Amino acid sequence: MNDMPKITDICASDITRMAGLDTGPVPSYPYYSPEYFELERENLFKRAWLTIGRVEQLPEPGSFVTKNIEIWNAPIVVTRDSKDHIQAFYNVCAHRGNQVVLEAKGKAARFSCGYHGWTYRNDGGLLGIPDEANFFSVNKKTCGLRPIATAVWEGWIFINHQPEPEVSLETYLGGFGQAFTNMVWGNATKSILFEAHLNANWKVIADAFAETYHIPCIHPATIGSTFANRVNPFSRPISAEFWGPHRQVSTFGNPDYAPPTHARVEQMAYANIDTGNVLGAAQKGAMEAFLAHPAVNPSRSQHWAVDVTWAFPNFQIDLSPGGFWSHRFWPVSPNSTRWEAEFHIPDATTARERLQQELYVARIAEILLEDVTNTERTQRGIESGAFPFMQLQDGEVMIRHSLHHVDKWVKARTVAEALA
Amino acid sequence: MVTSAAIKRTSETTDEPILPAGFEDLLEFIPDWLGESADARWDIRARHGMAEIQYFYDKMLVRSEAILSHVDQHSLTALPGPTLRLYQLLLALAQAAMAVELHRMPRAPRSPYPHKIRILRGPQPVA
Ligand code: FES
Numbered sequence: 001m002n003d004m005p006k007i008t009d010i011c012a013s014d015i016t017r018m019a020g021l022d023t024g025p026v027p028s029y030p031y032y033s034p035e036y037f038e039l040e041r042e043n044l045f046k047r048a049w050l051t052i053g054r055v056e057q058l059p060e061p062g063s064f065v066t067k068n069i070e071i072w073n074a075p076i077v078v079t080r081d082s083k084d085h086i087q088a089f090y091n092v093c094a095h096r097g098n099q100v101v102l103e104a105k106g107k108a109a110r111f112s113c114g115y116h117g118w119t120y121r122n123d124g125g126l127l128g129i130p131d132e133a134n135f136f137s138v139n140k141k142t143c144g145l146r147p148i149a150t151a152v153w154e155g156w157i158f159i160n161h162q163p164e165p166e167v168s169l170e171t172y173l174g175g176f177g178q179a180f181t182n183m184v185w186g187n188a189t190k191s192i193l194f195e196a197h198l199n200a201n202w203k204v205i206a207d208a209f210a211e212t213y214h215i216p217c218i219h220p221a222t223i224g225s226t227f228a229n230r231v232n233p234f235s236r237p238i239s240a241e242f243w244g245p246h247r248q249v250s251t252f253g254n255p256d257y258a259p260p261t262h263a264r265v266e267q268m269a270y271a272n273i274d275t276g277n278v279l280g281a282a283q284k285g286a287m288e289a290f291l292a293h294p295a296v297n298p299s300r301s302q303h304w305a306v307d308v309t310w311a312f313p314n315f316q317i318d319l320s321p322g323g324f325w326s327h328r329f330w331p332v333s334p335n336s337t338r339w340e341a342e343f344h345i346p347d348a349t350t351a352r353e354r355l356q357q358e359l360y361v362a363r364i365a366e367i368l369l370e371d372v373t374n375t376e377r378t379q380r381g382i383e384s385g386a387f388p389f390m391q392l393q394d395g396e397v398m399i400r401h402s403l404h405h406v407d408k409w410v411k412a413r414t415v416a417e418a419l420a
Numbered sequence: 421m422v423t424s425a426a427i428k429r430t431s432e433t434t435d436e437p438i439l440p441a442g443f444e445d446l447l448e449f450i451p452d453w454l455g456e457s458a459d460a461r462w463d464i465r466a467r468h469g470m471a472e473i474q475y476f477y478d479k480m481l482v483r484s485e486a487i488l489s490h491v492d493q494h495s496l497t498a499l500p501g502p503t504l505r506l507y508q509l510l511l512a513l514a515q516a517a518m519a520v521e522l523h524r525m526p527r528a529p530r531s532p533y534p535h536k537i538r539i540l541r542g543p544q545p546v547a
């Protein structure tokens with residue numbers, strides 16, 4: 001590199017003020033206060049639209065998946081019925097409350113409760129009551145599985161705890177939803193799923209994936225040289241966008257990254273395979289339509305690595321030259337969270353491609369291990385109360401933006417007020 | 421060392437070889453390095469010391485092109501038992517590479533073991 005570019009030519013500065021946020025320290029108590037957590041439960045997670053995954057998890061009529069939404073204290077089942085309609089229900093029997101569907105996923109036209117045999121169609125309707133004659137005129141029409149407000153956006157299934165949501169999913173997503181309209185979600189049908197139950201507040205874990213300042217420290221060997229170089233040693237972001245409570249930061253990639261000479265397995269596995277960087281799984285050439293979308297690398301920077309997109313409150317989609325992945329952060333208690341991360345991969349047809357995918361997964365697993373085990377140490381520190389405030393730098397703007405909007409929802413009397 | 425229990429566990433029929441002909445030199449890694457999912461292979465590497473990982477890495481790396489060619493004689497969705505085991509050994513090389521090529525130690529620095537992350541669903545085909 002003879003012509004070393006300057007960091008100011010590559011990275012936007014003053015993103016925080018540009019987003020209309022102030023720049024002071026932020027309070028720590030939202031990360032551990034039981035009272036704050038209960039406000040989040042009632043005013044945020046029971047009013048916001050939440051993603052449970054993609055439509056490809058329900059590939060055909062009759063497909064179903066069950067989930068546990070801890071923050072609602074509710075088991076749910078999501079089905080695709082014979083008319084191709086996707087709908088979430090409480091996985092609860094109208095008779096005496098048993099859980100109806102016990103499998104994690106499958107295909108079924110009807111579900112039979114294991115307690116006394118009440119039977120439901122996969123569109124939720126109650127089909128039959130054994131020995132119905134011995135009941136006292138049960139109204140079967142009102143005893144189907146109880147539906148949960150469900151809407152699909154660009155293949156992502158959202159649910160809302162409010163029986164009649166105050167705002168539609170479209171309104172909720174607003175400009176963010178519009179920016180991602182017609183996104184080409186490459187390799188959506190195939191995915192690798194990671195999960196962990198962690199002793200940390202959901203925001204501590206979400207924050208861990210929302211800034212790149214930590215990368216040279218936490219990930220020195222796994223991705224340190226992918227996200228930083230001499231020009232940008234602390235991995236400052238390239239640019240950022242904000243849409244209401246939703247946000248995106250484009251992160252910096254070292255354009256000179258190549259497998260080091262000693263990395264002989266990496267070289268062997270990646271021979272003839274170019275995924276752009278080590279975080280995406282698909283070949284760059286196969287991702288043209290995805291990469292051409294204006295919401296992917298929106299500033300069209302040559303130094304682009306990944307767009308971290310954070311759909312409020314607990315859903316992140318990451319876009320990279322080799323495709324997309326996502327995180328969902330499910331609060332369980334003030335200091336425990338179920339975290340899931342899903343990475344999408346193409347079909348492997350040769351032994352080398354499948355080996356490359358194994359290497360890809362192995363590296364992702366190391367990166368995630370570095371990230372999430374650190375969150376438990378962070379949680380212990382925060383909840384000690386040693387510091388009532390945290391310091392955030394400009395590159396950590398998404399965390400500040402998140403805290404700002406969480407707090408707004410927690411305090412707002414209505415969703416309209418929270419979104420205003 | 422291949423124990424009879426290992427043969428029983430890894431061979432569907434008694435007359436089926438553990439590994440395809442020509443790859444007997446890799447029998448020393450069975451059952452130790454044979455994991456039947458990405459999650460299991462992650463754990464196998466994490467449980468080994470650096471000297472063992474380096475030994476496995478060196479031996480497997482020189483055989484990797486031969487294994488890839490052998491595996492590609494079959495469809496990935498229908499690998500015969502011996503070929504599947506051979507390939508699963510090679511997939512474990514990806515894990516060994518994390519220790520040898522990235523961390524230069526068996527596990528990620530400052531990471532606990534055991535840890536709580538599970539790979540609930542790994543790449544397919546070939547578990
Ligand atoms: S609780 Fe389901 S049939 Fe009785």
Ligand SMILES: [Fe+2]
Binds near residue numbers: 209214215371
């Ligand atoms: Fe990280």
